[in-house]
Amino acid sequence: MKIGKSILYSALFASAALGIAHAQEAEKQYRFVMVSHIGSNDPNMNWLTTSLKEFEAKYPDVKTEYISTNNYSVQEHVRLLEQAIATQPDGIAVPIVSSDAFEGPLRKAIEAGIPVVAFNIPDGRPDGERIPYLTYVGGDEFLTGKKLGEYALTKVEAGEIPKPTHVVCASHDSAHQGLKARCAGMKEVMEKAGAKFDELFIGAEPATARNTLQSFLQANPDTNYIFTVAGWSSPWAWGVANDMKLDPDVDDKGVTVLTVDEGPVSIEGVRAGHILATNSQGFWLQGYAPMEWLYWYKKFGYAPQQSILTGPIVINKDNADQWATQVRGVFGDKAYDEQNTW
Amino acid sequence: MKYLVRSQGFGATVGVIAMLAVFTVIDFSGWWTVQTLSNVTQFTAILALVALGQALVIMTKEIDLSVGSIYGLTGVAFITLEPSLGVPGSLIVALFIAAIAGFVQGTAVVKGELPSMIVTLGGLFAARGIIYVWTGGSVHNFSPDARTHALTRLLGGELFGIAAAIYWVGIISLLLSIMLWGTRFGNRLLATGGSRESAESRGVRTDRVKTAAFVLCSLLAGFAGILTLCNQPQTHVTLGENMELEAISAAVIGGCLLTGGRGSILGVILGALIVVSFRYELIALGAPSSWYITFVGAVLIVAVIFNQKLARFLGHSV
Numbered sequence: 001m002k003i004g005k006s007i008l009y010s011a012l013f014a015s016a017a018l019g020i021a022h023a024q025e026a027e028k029q030y031r032f033v034m035v036s037h038i039g040s041n042d043p044n045m046n047w048l049t050t051s052l053k054e055f056e057a058k059y060p061d062v063k064t065e066y067i068s069t070n071n072y073s074v075q076e077h078v079r080l081l082e083q084a085i086a087t088q089p090d091g092i093a094v095p096i097v098s099s100d101a102f103e104g105p106l107r108k109a110i111e112a113g114i115p116v117v118a119f120n121i122p123d124g125r126p127d128g129e130r131i132p133y134l135t136y137v138g139g140d141e142f143l144t145g146k147k148l149g150e151y152a153l154t155k156v157e158a159g160e161i162p163k164p165t166h167v168v169c170a171s172h173d174s175a176h177q178g179l180k181a182r183c184a185g186m187k188e189v190m191e192k193a194g195a196k197f198d199e200l201f202i203g204a205e206p207a208t209a210r211n212t213l214q215s216f217l218q219a220n221p222d223t224n225y226i227f228t229v230a231g232w233s234s235p236w237a238w239g240v241a242n243d244m245k246l247d248p249d250v251d252d253k254g255v256t257v258l259t260v261d262e263g264p265v266s267i268e269g270v271r272a273g274h275i276l277a278t279n280s281q282g283f284w285l286q287g288y289a290p291m292e293w294l295y296w297y298k299k300f301g302y303a304p305q306q307s308i309l310t311g312p313i314v315i316n317k318d319n320a321d322q323w324a325t326q327v328r329g330v331f332g333d334k335a336y337d338e339q340n341t342w
Numbered sequence: 343m344k345y346l347v348r349s350q351g352f353g354a355t356v357g358v359i360a361m362l363a364v365f366t367v368i369d370f371s372g373w374w375t376v377q378t379l380s381n382v383t384q385f386t387a388i389l390a391l392v393a394l395g396q397a398l399v400i401m402t403k404e405i406d407l408s409v410g411s412i413y414g415l416t417g418v419a420f421i422t423l424e425p426s427l428g429v430p431g432s433l434i435v436a437l438f439i440a441a442i443a444g445f446v447q448g449t450a451v452v453k454g455e456l457p458s459m460i461v462t463l464g465g466l467f468a469a470r471g472i473i474y475v476w477t478g479g480s481v482h483n484f485s486p487d488a489r490t491h492a493l494t495r496l497l498g499g500e501l502f503g504i505a506a507a508i509y510w511v512g513i514i515s516l517l518l519s520i521m522l523w524g525t526r527f528g529n530r531l532l533a534t535g536g537s538r539e540s541a542e543s544r545g546v547r548t549d550r551v552k553t554a555a556f557v558l559c560s561l562l563a564g565f566a567g568i569l570t571l572c573n574q575p576q577t578h579v580t581l582g583e584n585m586e587l588e589a590i591s592a593a594v595i596g597g598c599l600l601t602g603g604r605g606s607i608l609g610v611i612l613g614a615l616i617v618v619s620f621r622y623e624l625i626a627l628g629a630p631s632s633w634y635i636t637f638v639g640a641v642l643i644v645a646v647i648f649n650q651k652l653a654r655f656l657g658h659s660v
Contacts, residue, residue: 040474041579070474071583174632201631204580207570211385212621212631218377219626232480235576244377265480339480341576 030062030090032294034287035081037097037176038120039068041204043232043263043339044283046331051287064291065089071204074098074175078105085109091294095120095138096131097176106131115297117290120281121178122307134297135304137289139281139311141178145169145185145227148258151277151314152225153193161256161276164195167225170213170237172204179229182260186227195225206236213240224255231261231269231278235341238274250276250317262315262323264331264339270320272342280323282310284330350597351609353648357595357641358612365623372626380505382615382622384573387507388566390614392585393592394511394518395562397610398555400593402548403535403602404451404458406556407586408443408465409563414582415469416440416564417571418481429491433568440564441557443469448556452549466586473579484575498572507569511611514562519607531555535602563589591638592617595645599653616641 034052038045045068052064067084069076078101081094085105092109096102096118106116116133121141123130155161167190169183180199187197200216202209217223217240226241226248228234238248238257247254250273259266262280269275289308296302315323328336349355365373372378392409399406420436427435447465451458488494499506522528533541534548541548563582571577596613598605620641621634 040479043478043480045479070470200625203584203631204578205583205585206574206577206581207385207388208585208621210574211381211618212625214381215622215625216631218375218381219372219628232578236574239574239576335478338478338482341480341483341578 028061030295030298031065032062032091032093032291033065033067033084033087033089034093034119034290035077035084036066036068036120037077037095039070041070042230043265044261046335047283048287050330051284052291055288055291059291059295062291062295074101078102081105085112085114088112089114090298091115091117091291093117093119093137093290093294095178096123097121097178099123099125099131099177103131106133115294117293119286119290121176124177124181135293136307137293137310138286138308139279140309141181142185144260144279144281144312145182145187145229146189147185147312147314148227148260148277148279149186149189151316152256152258153189155276156193160252161250162224162253164190164193164225164256166196166198166220166223167227168213168216168220168223169197169199169227169229170202170209170233171199171229172202172209172233174201182229183227186258190225196222198223202233202236204233209233210236210240213237214244217241217244217246226255226257228257228259231259231263231266232341234259234266234269234275234278238269249273262327264324264327264336265341267315267320267323267327268340268342270315270317271324273317274342277314277316279312279314281312285310349606349609350599350604350649350653351606351612352597353645353652354596354606354609354612354616356648357616357645361616361619365619369623369626373623378622378626380503382618383508384505386611386615386618387505387511388570389585389588389592389618390511390611391507391514391566391569392563392589393596393610393614394515394607395559396586396589397593397596397598397605397607398518398531399458399559400590400598400600401531401535401602401605402552402555403538403600404552404555405462405590405600406447406465406559407459407462407590408447408469409559409589410582410585410587411466411469411473412440412443412560412582413563413567413570413585414579415443415473415567417567417577417581418473418477418579420568421481421484421571421575421577422476424484424488429488429493433493436568437561437564440560444557444560445553447560448553451556452552470583473581477579479579481577481579481581483577484571489575494572497569498574505573507573510565510569514565515607515611522607527551527554532603535604537603588617588638591642594642594649597649599649604653613645 049066082105118133118136120138122136156163171179183199190197202212226237228237241248241255248257256276258276259278266278416436419439420432423432447461450461530546530551534551538548592613593610595616596609620637624634625631
């Protein structure tokens with residue numbers, strides 16, 4: 001009987017302990033940190049912060065944090081990442097702006113049991129060599145340049161825009177491997193089409209960027225395509241070409257301007273006939289999906305078996321109105337109009 | 343000629359002559375075109391305005407690292423406040439913001455006896471942070487009405503095919519020259535940088551002089567930002583980023599000694615011309631645009647050595 005009582009008490013104690021543990025597990029709050037290079041100097045940040053808010057509303061047991069650099073500095077980004085790792089979050093989402101610079105801190109974090117999801121920019125190295133993050137969620141930067149270039153060539157064939165003779169890829173950050181990949185994608189297509197291709201570092205300061213681009217166009221008068229790898233720099237490129245009377249609007253003569261992103265400035269540039277095309281790389285998903293994968297991994301052990309591509313999709317005059325409606329729905333009319341810098 | 347050699351801007355004058363000679367030999371048809379000269383001089387005018395303010399501060403033996411951010415903040419304030427205040431109202435308020443920023447920093451330096459490098463480094467970050475918070479990442483444009491406003495055209499338009507900024511830098515450099523070499527304030531400003539103790543022993547309120555120099559510096563940087571936007575209203579929150587380094591370079595290449603007390607208005611303008619021309623011509627010659635920074639660094643070091651040797655040759659203690 002005594003033995004029976006002991007077994008009963010032990011069983012009750014064990015079930016109580018298990019129940020408490022289970023309850024604790026069920027109530028566990030997770031903290032995921034997104035360490036981004038898209039800061040308050042970049043309107044695209046709104047996509048990510050908006051999607052994180054929606055994620056938190058759907059998963060109340062998760063607290064998300066968005067931290068970012070406000071300048072285009074890999075060193076600053078690495079410093080933020082190290083600070084985030086030191087707080088021991090339950091998961092990290094980070095763009096791999098520089099594989100070399102991020103390798104050390106991210107491997108340490110992963111070894112310490114912090115799952116990492118790469119977003120926006122993957123580690124471009126082969127599988128065995130790359131940082132062992134859970135997965136990558138984002139666009140394919142090379143494809144972004146390539147698809148936009150291919151779209152331009154279809155318009156050349158249709159006689160709507162001039163044949164490319166010399167293409168310049170204007171970049172604001174010379175160390176950003178995602179931007180380099182965009183240029184590389186465009187380069188592949190344009191060189192195959194017989195055009196000369198140059199990559200030009202214009203910097204992020206508007207007046208300096210204009211001065212730099214104008215110097216280039218002046219010295220290379222055969223340049224008839226400008227590809228800006230940030231949406232917000234497309235009005236500068238258009239403005240410089242317009243000041244130089246190079247006819248930068250979309251027609252069958254003069255200079256043709258292409259850009260990236262689904263922000264208001266890019267979409268309105270297309271709608272106004274200043275920009276031939278831009279792209280969407282699914283920014284909203286790039287905020288939401290990494291958090292969801294981190295959550296499912298922590299909670300249930302799920303890990304995706306391959307990268308999750310959220311783009312690119314070409315935005316042109318045929319679908320720009322739809323995109324404008326969609327983006328207005330996410331940002332609101334006031335923010336959309338304020339971000340239209342044309 | 344003797345006056346020119348004794349001038350602190352002599353190094354920059356020699357530099358510009360050498361630079362133009364080299365550009366003429368290697369790229370005559372590319373350099374001597376109306377478009378090239380128009381682009382170079384317009385941007386030189388903007389940088390020169392920022393550098394002139396910087397030169398005033400350097401002449402008082404201080405430095406202002408916040409000019410790029412003040413340039414940006416004033417420009418952003420001008421464009422953001424325009425819908426509610428109109429062009430004249432937003433111009434006044436934006437310049438007032440610049441003046442306040444200069445006054446606060448100048449006061450912190452002289453009253454707090456703090457190094458200007460640290461105070462203005464704080465100013466650099468603070469002003470840039472305000473831009474980010476205020477704009478939320480994007481700066482909207484002037485309305486079509488604002489673009490055609492008479493004041494906008496006066497500040498950002500053209501006269502006889504020459505950009506307004508060039509006239510403005512001409513007028514302001516003339517006024518600054520008169521102030522520096524023809525007024526008691528100018529004399530006191532140079533005396534404050536040359537020897538503070540000596541100036542104070544002669545009754546100069548060096549704290550007031552330095553504060554005034556910081557206010558003028560911020561006002562000139564802010565005015566340059568406004569001129570830029572009146573000419574090109576499409577902008578971004580990065581407006582003025584890293585401009586402080588170019589402004590300091592232009593001032594130093596132009597003959598300002600970091601030991602204070604000496605400088606040249608003409609030299610600063612020529613220093614800005616050298617900085618801008620190098621960027622332009624390097625790109626025109628097909629060099630990667632990031633090489634420009636290396637060249638500016640090299641020119642800066644050569645200029646410092648030359649200006650110091652010149653000052654010693656003329657019997658000044660530096």
